[in-house]
Amino acid sequence: MNSASRMPLAWLGQRVLMMLVTLLAVITLTFALMHAVPGGPFVSEKMLAPEIEAALNAKFGLDQPVWRQYLSYLWGVLQFDLGPSFKYPGVSVNSMIAEGLAVTAQTGLLAIICVVALGVPTGIVAALNRGRWPDTLAMFVASLGIAVPSYVIATVSLYVFALRLGWTPAFGLDDWRGYILPVFALSGFWMSFVARLTRSSLLETMELDYIMTARAKGLPARTVMLRHGLRNSMIPVVTVLGPVVANLLTGSFVIEQIFALPGIGRHFVLSITNRDYTAIMGITIFYAAFLMLMILIVDLLYLWLDPRISYGDRK
Amino acid sequence: MTAPLLSLRDLRTEYRTDRGTVQAVRGVDLTLHRGEILGLVGESGSGKSVTCMSILKLLKRGGHITSGTAVYDGTDLLKLSEAQLSRVRGDKIGVVFQDPMSALNPTMTVGRQIEEVLLQHRKISKKAARARAIELFKLVRIPSAETRIDNYPHEFSGGMRQRVMIAIALACDPDLLIADEPTTALDVTIQRQILALLKELRDRLGMAIILVTHDLGVIAETADRVMVLYGGQVMEQARVTDLFEAPQHPYTRGLLAAIPDPRRSDSALSPVPGSPPDMRAPPSGCPFAPRCPNAMAICLTPPDLYGAGDTPRLRPAQYTRCWLADPAAPADLMEATG
Numbered sequence: 001m002n003s004a005s006r007m008p009l010a011w012l013g014q015r016v017l018m019m020l021v022t023l024l025a026v027i028t029l030t031f032a033l034m035h036a037v038p039g040g041p042f043v044s045e046k047m048l049a050p051e052i053e054a055a056l057n058a059k060f061g062l063d064q065p066v067w068r069q070y071l072s073y074l075w076g077v078l079q080f081d082l083g084p085s086f087k088y089p090g091v092s093v094n095s096m097i098a099e100g101l102a103v104t105a106q107t108g109l110l111a112i113i114c115v116v117a118l119g120v121p122t123g124i125v126a127a128l129n130r131g132r133w134p135d136t137l138a139m140f141v142a143s144l145g146i147a148v149p150s151y152v153i154a155t156v157s158l159y160v161f162a163l164r165l166g167w168t169p170a171f172g173l174d175d176w177r178g179y180i181l182p183v184f185a186l187s188g189f190w191m192s193f194v195a196r197l198t199r200s201s202l203l204e205t206m207e208l209d210y211i212m213t214a215r216a217k218g219l220p221a222r223t224v225m226l227r228h229g230l231r232n233s234m235i236p237v238v239t240v241l242g243p244v245v246a247n248l249l250t251g252s253f254v255i256e257q258i259f260a261l262p263g264i265g266r267h268f269v270l271s272i273t274n275r276d277y278t279a280i281m282g283i284t285i286f287y288a289a290f291l292m293l294m295i296l297i298v299d300l301l302y303l304w305l306d307p308r309i310s311y312g313d314r315k
Numbered sequence: 316m317t318a319p320l321l322s323l324r325d326l327r328t329e330y331r332t333d334r335g336t337v338q339a340v341r342g343v344d345l346t347l348h349r350g351e352i353l354g355l356v357g358e359s360g361s362g363k364s365v366t367c368m369s370i371l372k373l374l375k376r377g378g379h380i381t382s383g384t385a386v387y388d389g390t391d392l393l394k395l396s397e398a399q400l401s402r403v404r405g406d407k408i409g410v411v412f413q414d415p416m417s418a419l420n421p422t423m424t425v426g427r428q429i430e431e432v433l434l435q436h437r438k439i440s441k442k443a444a445r446a447r448a449i450e451l452f453k454l455v456r457i458p459s460a461e462t463r464i465d466n467y468p469h470e471f472s473g474g475m476r477q478r479v480m481i482a483i484a485l486a487c488d489p490d491l492l493i494a495d496e497p498t499t500a501l502d503v504t505i506q507r508q509i510l511a512l513l514k515e516l517r518d519r520l521g522m523a524i525i526l527v528t529h530d531l532g533v534i535a536e537t538a539d540r541v542m543v544l545y546g547g548q549v550m551e552q553a554r555v556t557d558l559f560e561a562p563q564h565p566y567t568r569g570l571l572a573a574i575p576d577p578r579r580s581d582s583a584l585s586p587v588p589g590s591p592p593d594m595r596a597p598p599s600g601c602p603f604a605p606r607c608p609n610a611m612a613i614c615l616t617p618p619d620l621y622g623a624g625d626t627p628r629l630r631p632a633q634y635t636r637c638w639l640a641d642p643a644a645p646a647d648l649m650e651a652t653g
Contacts (some may be wrong), residue, residue, distance in 0.1 A: 207376070209417035216412075217432045218371055218405035221397065227431075231422050257467055264581065307467045 006303055015299075019292045026288040027077060030281045031070055039047065040108045042086075060086060068131030073281070082282030087274040093282035096271075104171070104251035110179060111187035111248045119191040120237065121199025128225060130203060137141030138195060145192025153187035169261035186252060190244050194237060201233040208232075235305055242298035246291040251266045318389075320490060320523050321347040321370070326383035328362075328369045335595040341547035342383075344620075350492065352517060352524045353557070354538030356570070362547035363527045364413075367493045370525075371404050372397075388490070409484030409522075412583040413496040415476035419468040425479045426464035432486040436542040446541050451482040455512060474505035478512070485516065491569060492517075495527045510537045531570055535559060540632070543567050544600025546592050549620065549633045553633035561628075563635035601637070613638050 042048060042056045057063045059202025061072065076083055082093035126138040145153075158181055160168040170179045205211065206229050214228040215221075264283065271279035302309050323345040330337040340362045355363040368374060370385050370392060375435035385392045392403060404410075412418040419429060429448040431438060439447070445464070446610055455478040466525050470474055477497060484492055494513065506626035517524055526538055534541050534555060542552040543566065551564040562568045569587035589606035592598055598605060602616035622642040623629040629640065638644060 083625050134571060146597070207413060210420045211413060212373060212375075213410075213418045213483070214420070216371065216404055218403070218412035218435055219431070220399040220401055232420070249589075251529075306422055308469045 006307075006310035007290050007300070008312040015296060019289075019296070022292060023289055026057045027074065027281070027285055028070075030284045031073060034277045034281060035066055040088040059155050060084070066292055071086065071109055073278075077285065082285070085271075087271070087276040087279070096267055096279055096281060097264060097286055100262065100267040101249075103261050104256070104263035104265060105249055106173060106291075107179060107182045108249040108251065109264070110183040112192070112245055113118065113182060114187040114239070115190045115194050115244060115248075118187075119194030120198050122195040123193075124202065124207075124225075124230065125194065126199040127206070128222070135199075138190065139199070142192035145188045146196070148188075150185050150189055150252065151254045151258065153188050154255055157181050157184060158258065172314065175207040180260060183257055185255050185258075186248060190248070194240065194244075195239065198233070198237055201236050202229055204260075205229045205233040224241075231305060235302065238298055238301050238305065242294040243291065246287070246294040250287050250290060317349070319346045320349045320351075321345070321387045323366070323387065324384045324386075324389075325368070326369055326385065327381045328365050328374070329379055329381055330365075330375075331379065335354070337594045337636045338494070338597055339378075339547055339594060340369060343544070343547070344551055345542065345549075347491070347523050347525065348443045350517065350521050350523055351464060351540065352514070352526055352538045354534040354541040355525060355527045355544060356529065356534055356541060357544035358529060358591055360594060361544040362594075363529075364495050364542045365547075366544065367495060367525050367527055369393075370493065371408060371410065372400055373404070373410065380486065383405065402436070404487075405432045405484075405524065406487045408491045408493060409487070409488055409489040411477070411480045411484045411492065411494040411497045414500045416482050416500065417471055418480055419476055421468055424465050424467055425471070429464075429483050430484055432483055436487050447486070451486055452479075454485065454516070455479075457482075472505075473501050474508060477501060477505075477509050481509075481512065481516070485520070485522075488522075490522050492522050493527075494524055496529070497526070498533060498565070499528070499530070505595045506533070507536075513537065516599045531574060543570070546597055547594060548602060549634070549636060551601065551637075553630060557630040557633050561630060563629060563640055564603075564637045565607045565609045565639070569606075569608075569637075609639060611638065 002174060014116070048056075054063070054241045061069055063073075073083065082097070085091045085093055088096075089125070105242050122138050124239050126135040129135045158170060161167045161181060167174055168180050173182075173222070188305065198261045201285070211224060211228055219227070251263040251268075253265040253269040255261070256263040256266040258268075270276075273285065299311070305307065316512055321419040326340055326343045327338075328343075330339055330647060339360075343362070343366050345353070345366070355367060357363045358587055365374070365378070369378075369380050369383075370387070372380065372393070374380075376524050380393055383393060388407070392400065395403070397503065402560065419425065422470075426445065426448050429451060430441065433444040433447055434441070437444075449460045449464055452464060457475060457478050461473075468479070472481065480497075481615045484494075492513075497513070498509050501509060510533060513524060513526070526533070528534060529641070538555050541555050541558050543550045543558075543564065545566050550559065550609040551562070551567045553561075553563075558567065559571065560573055566587070573584070573586050575584055576588065587606060592602050598615075600615040600617050601607070601610075604610045607614065618638045618641070620636045621642075622634045625642050626640045629635065
C-alpha cells in the first residue's frame with residue numbers, strides 16, 4: 001500500500017477548502033478588530049488638518065462604508081494583493097512582506113537547519129547514553145536553552161562575541177559571521193526543546209514490545225535504537241517542527257531588533273505602533289496561511305512516518 | 316543420556332524499581348533436551364517469563380541476573396558479553412513474544428522484519444533473504460506469501476501476526492525456541508492453530524521449545540514435560556502425563572482443580588484462594604505456604620526439591636518442592652492430603 005492511496009485527492013481537496021475557510025475567518029476577524037480599535041491610521045499627536053485627513057481617508061477608501069471596505073479588501077486578498085501600506089507612501093504590503101521575508105528567511109532557514117541537524121542528534125546521543133555524562137551534559141545545556149529567554153542569549157552573546165571578543169559583527173548580515181549570533185539566538189530555544197523531546201520520545205519508544213523483539217533478533221543495540229526506535233519516536237518531533245518552521249520563518253521581533261535586521265518580525269511590530277492597518281492585516285494573514293501550510297505538510301509527513309495512518313475513508 | 320541442550324543452575328533475577336527490589340526468580344534449575352517441549356506454568360508474577368527471558372538476558376530496565384549459569388550447547392550464556400550474546404539471539408535461539416499486536420514494528424513491512432534477522436546472522440544477499448522470508452511464510456502457513464510479505468503488521472490479524480513472529484524466530488533455524496505466552500493474546504480457535512503449528516514445526520525441524528503459559532490446557536496439549544513455578548521457584552516438575560495423573564504439590568493440585576469442567580454445569584469455579592506473594596519481600600519458607608490448604612509449622616522453613624529417589628511415590632523425572640514429599644513425613648499425612 002503506497003502513500004498515495006492513503007491520501008485520496010478528495011481528502012486533500014477538503015483539507016485545502018477547510019484552510020481557505022479558516023483563512024477567511026482570520027481575514028474577517030483581523031479586519032473587524034482593526035476597525036473596532038478606536039482612532040485611525042492617520043490620527044497622531046501632530047494634529048493633521050481635517051482636510052488632509054479627509055483626503056487621506058478618501059485616498060485609502062476609509063471614507064467608504066465598512067462592508068464595502070471589507071469586500072474590496074477581500075477582493076484584493078483573493079488576487080494576492082494585500083493593499084498599500086498606510087504608513088509608507090508608495091510601498092505595498094506585498095513588497096513589505098517580500099523584503100522582510102528575504103531577510104528573515106535567511107536566518108530562519110539556518111535556524112531550522114540548526115534545530116533539525118543539531119537538536120535531533122543531540123537527543124539521540126543523550127538517549128543512547130542515558131544516565132551517563134553525555135546525557136547529563138546535553139540535558140543540562142538543553143534545560144538552559146529552554147529556561148533562558150532568547151533576548152538574554154542574544155544580548156549576552158552580542159556583548160561577549162561581538163563587543164568584547166570582536167569575533168562577529170554586531171549587526172547586519174554582510175559577512176557570514178554576521179549570521180552566527182542571530183541564528184544561535186533564534187534557534188537556541190527550539191534546538192533545546194527538540195533535543196529534549198527527541199530524547200524523551202526515543203526513550204519512551206525503547207520501552208515498547210517490538211524493541212524487545214528487535215533485541216531478541218540479535219541486532220546490536222545501536223541498530224535497535226536507530227532502525228526500530230528512531231522512526232517511531234519522530235512523530236511528536238515532526239508535530240512540533242511544523243509550527244517551529246512557521247515561527248522561525250516569520251521572524252522574531254526581539255532578535256531582529258537586537259541585531260538590527262530588517263526582517264518581517266520587525267515590520268510586523270512596527271506596523272502595529274504605526275497603526276499601519278493593511279500591514280498588520282497582511283502580515284497576520286500571511287502568517288496564518290503559512291502556519292496552516294506547515295501543518296498540512298506535517299500531516300503529509302505522518303503518512304510517510306507511520307504506515308498505519310491513512311486519511312479520508314478508504315474501502 | 317546425551318548432554319542437555321540447555322541447563323540453568325540456580326538462576327536468580329531481580330528487578331530494581333523505585334519501590335524496592337523484586338526478587339522475580341529465586342534459584343531456578345532447568346534442564347532441556349534437544350527436541351523437547353518444556354512447559355513453564357504459573358500465575359502472573361510467578362517468574363516464568365523472567366526465567367526464560369533471563370536465558371538471553373532480554374530483561375526490561377532494572378532487571379539484573381544476580382547469580383546462576385545458563386549453559387547452552389556448552390557455553391554459559393550469562394557470562395557472554397552483549398556483543399557475543401547478540402550472535403546467539405535470533406540465530407541459535409529464537410523468541411516468540413506474548414502479544415503479536417505490539418511485538419512487531421508497525422512501521423516496517425513484515426518482510427523486512429524477517430529479512431533483517433537473516434541479514435544480521437547470515438552472509439546472504441538481500442534477494443536470497445527475501446526468498447527465504449517467503450519460504451518461511453509458507454512454512455508457518457501464511458497464505459499468498461509472495462504478496463503478503465510486503466504488507467505492514469496492521470494489515471494482518473492477530474493469529475497471522477503470531478505466525479509472522481514465529482517465522483522471524485525460526486528464520487535462522489534455531490535449536491531452541493522460547494515462546495513466552497504465545498497464545499495468551501489470541502482467540503481460543505486461533506490458539507489451537509498456533510499450538511498445533513508449533514508442535515508440527517518441532518516435529519519437522521527438531522528444535523526444542525520452552526513454552527511459557529499460565530494455561531494448563533495449553534501444557535496438556537503441547538508440552539512433553541512441565542515445570543510449575545510459584546514465587547520465583549520451581550514448585551513441581553514432571554512429565555506432562557504424570558503431572559496431570561499424579562500431581563504432588565498442593566499448588567499444582569490447586570491449579571488443576573481450578574480448571575473448569577464444562578461437562579458439569581453445576582460446578583462452581585474453584586480458584587486457588589488468596590493472592591501471590593509480594594516478591595519484594597517473599598515468604599522465608601515455602602512461598603505457597605500462606606495459601607496452602609496443607610500448610611504446617613515446618614512450611615516456614617524452605618523445603619527442598621524432592622525427587623523419586625527421596626520419595627518412592629514420585630514418578631521418574633518428577634520433582635516437588637514440598638515438605639509432604641520429605642522422606643520423614645508420616646505416611647498417613649501423605650495419604651490424607653493425596
